[in-house]
Amino acid sequence: MSTSYFQFSVQTVVNSGSGSRTLLPEMIKGLGGKRAVLYTDKGLTKAGITDQIKELFEIIPGTPQLVGVFEDIEQDAKGEIINRGARFFKECNGDSLIALGGGSVLDTVKAIKWMLHKGLNDIRDSLFTGNVMEWRPEAQFIPIPHVAIATTAGTGAEVSPVAVIFNEKLGIKANLLNPFINADMAILDPDLTVGLPSKITAFTGFDALTHAVEAYFSPKANPMTDAYALQSIRMVADNLQTAVRKGDDLSARANMLMASSMAISAFCLCLNAIPIHNMAHAIGAKFNIPHGLANAVLLPNVMESLPAYYLPRITGFAQALGIKNLSEQPEKCLEDVIQYIRDLRKAVDLPETFAEFESNQDQLQHLVPAVHNDPAGVFFKIPETIITKVINEVFEETTIKA
Numbered sequence: 001m002s003t004s005y006f007q008f009s010v011q012t013v014v015n016s017g018s019g020s021r022t023l024l025p026e027m028i029k030g031l032g033g034k035r036a037v038l039y040t041d042k043g044l045t046k047a048g049i050t051d052q053i054k055e056l057f058e059i060i061p062g063t064p065q066l067v068g069v070f071e072d073i074e075q076d077a078k079g080e081i082i083n084r085g086a087r088f089f090k091e092c093n094g095d096s097l098i099a100l101g102g103g104s105v106l107d108t109v110k111a112i113k114w115m116l117h118k119g120l121n122d123i124r125d126s127l128f129t130g131n132v133m134e135w136r137p138e139a140q141f142i143p144i145p146h147v148a149i150a151t152t153a154g155t156g157a158e159v160s161p162v163a164v165i166f167n168e169k170l171g172i173k174a175n176l177l178n179p180f181i182n183a184d185m186a187i188l189d190p191d192l193t194v195g196l197p198s199k200i201t202a203f204t205g206f207d208a209l210t211h212a213v214e215a216y217f218s219p220k221a222n223p224m225t226d227a228y229a230l231q232s233i234r235m236v237a238d239n240l241q242t243a244v245r246k247g248d249d250l251s252a253r254a255n256m257l258m259a260s261s262m263a264i265s266a267f268c269l270c271l272n273a274i275p276i277h278n279m280a281h282a283i284g285a286k287f288n289i290p291h292g293l294a295n296a297v298l299l300p301n302v303m304e305s306l307p308a309y310y311l312p313r314i315t316g317f318a319q320a321l322g323i324k325n326l327s328e329q330p331e332k333c334l335e336d337v338i339q340y341i342r343d344l345r346k347a348v349d350l351p352e353t354f355a356e357f358e359s360n361q362d363q364l365q366h367l368v369p370a371v372h373n374d375p376a377g378v379f380f381k382i383p384e385t386i387i388t389k390v391i392n393e394v395f396e397e398t399t400i401k402a
Helices: 020-030 042-046 049-059 079-091 103-118 198-216 223-245 250-269 275-287 291-305 307-321 330-347 361-365 367-373 384-394
Strands: 013-016 035-039 065-070 096-101 146-150 162-167 172-177 185-188
Touching: 013 020, 013 250, 020 049, 020 096, 020 146, 020 185, 035 049, 035 079, 035 103, 042 049, 049 065, 049 096, 065 079, 079 103, 079 162, 096 103, 103 146, 103 162, 103 172, 146 250, 172 275, 185 250, 198 223, 198 250, 198 275, 198 291, 198 307, 223 250, 223 307, 223 330, 275 291, 275 367, 275 384, 291 307, 291 330, 291 384, 307 330, 361 367, 367 384
Parallel strands: 013 185, 035 065, 035 096, 096 146, 146 185
Antiparallel strands: 162 172
């Protein structure tokens, strides 16, 4: 074990299990909330999930009350929508936050919480430098009761102290990190994920796997983050296909939710070199590709293109995936891991490339500087030749030159 310094802290209280959503009103009350505002998206409202949460406050009228529902959140936590969400909270005279949804909703509410605490009118004005990283003692406790309810198993945003925000003014995804923007309590109720389409189940599952990968291979990895990352990898390997093929399997759904929370916890606690996310952020922002899908397409290609980065720890990762008859040669082990990931991606019907998204030569030529300028690449600059190689592979091009 290394004697180098590291810090480990997981602040959100996780409530996991079928039916755990019914505890929500008591959670808000216990946190001191009286006037809760619910944030979600129109898709969940259409699917009847929003009503399931609203009904919890109608069964026993009184305190706490649900005083407003904001359902205009879209893919990616967009600055303009975050601003509107903060204004809505004030208009409702709210005192507590409920986030119901996937990563975009959960990150939007974390950003709203930060805005309210800072007294900001436009969050984008605070993100012109890309990353905003606040640590203690600069970061102070934010006394706004906050419960997050995950409806996808991928981002783990219900427990993370990071919000990825799309700054439309700059056309980039910025990272807001503050140890107090995460939810006080998280609800992982597999019942709420049963209706999730198989494709979204698949690529959000790959998002969780990618968080675990980036945590495990991080230069800042430590025994605590390894424990979370490796167990998350095992759970994804054991449960993702079932969750995709048998969407009503509550055990698989619950395991994927837990794997997602564990993976992001490891990821955030050793945040450093994240080449897969670096490329996914830049490409996703340029072509409006869902983040989990971007990670799923890029994951094996980036690992194959940066062998020196992954080889030192590849055996432990392969063991967590359950690969049998592992070679003692790290290079062969890496090949087997990459093939396993590609086979798993194919098994859950995810694409190998971004062929379904329209692109042109001019857009692709600008991706190299976009990757280099993306805030996610601050600790590890991917060589231009590697970026070009991966871009050519995932967009099925042969003409983009370094």
